[in-house]
């Protein structure tokens with residue numbers, strides 16, 4: 008884990024309220040693994056005091072990128088950063104996706120900005136090893152879909168659901184995933200990985216369990232220190248408490264006590 012003053016290389020809007028920021032940080036770029044995150048101070052001033060966590064979305068040479076949605080004070084400040092400004096970064100943090108060599112096929116389920124760690128996973132792991140990847144992408148509408156072309160560009164099969172039906176299946180991505188599972192297309196040697204809003208993850212975890220498939224989820228719990236000290240991001244696992252920042256953010260879905268989650 009490194010703490011660096013990283014230079015903003017670009018910060019561009021990709022859809023309304025969502026941005027991709029490129030950061031120059033060779034030390035972090037070199038060691039980042041899919042599913043890990045960076046914890047960044049959006050201001051050098053005292054406020055906002057706490058760092059904000061973001062999944063690593065892309066890594067290219069000495070640069071990392073994050074894909075973020077503006078939801079509050081910190082992300083609003085972030086969205087105003089300009090090329091050349093410096094941001095204090097901690098990273099790479101947390102445990103990412105651990106995928107063993109028996110896995111032949113990845114089934115990815117992403118809701119909204121949950122695409123970020125899954126895109127990094129696809130670009131780094133699956134494509135390099137020539138594995139098959141099927142991506143389920145969900146959003147409110149076609150205008151809010153993220154990374155569809157990018158995933159296609161990596162040679163994956165992409166299935167889309169929008170809540171208003173403006174593109175692909177009409178409904179939630181978890182409903183499309185359930186429909187696909189019930190048609191018996193889940194083959195052995197597949198691994199399911201999901202990232203998105205908690206209700207979506209809960210549903211994907213339960214569907215995967217019913218299909219006896221292994222499922223990893225990447226959680227986006229609010230957190231404090233990001234390094235396992237403050238225990239601000241604790242959740243209940245099947246065998247005791249888990250720190251999302253240090254024991255995760257990627258967990259086997261069956262290790263989580265979903266009844267306890269908010």
Ligand SMILES: Cc1cc2nc3c(=O)[nH]c(=O)nc-3n(C[C@H](O)[C@H](O)[C@H](O)COP(=O)(O)OP(=O)(O)OC[C@H]3O[C@@H](n4cnc5c(N)ncnc54)[C@H](O)[C@@H]3O)c2cc1C
Nearest residue numbers: 059060061062075076078079080081082123227228229256
């Ligand atoms: C490991 C990890 C990876 C993440 N990766 C990404 C990513 O790739 N892209 C991205 O856009 N976001 C990601 N997040 C969420 C991101 O950290 C928060 O959206 C951000 O910290 C909000 O900061 P803020 O100051 O703008 O919002 P605040 O002003 O702190 O809060 C504004 C509103 O957003 C809600 N909120 C804040 N944080 C979260 C959260 N973690 N989950 C749900 N609701 C929240 C608050 O309850 C409040 O309603 C990730 C979180 C974690 C823990």
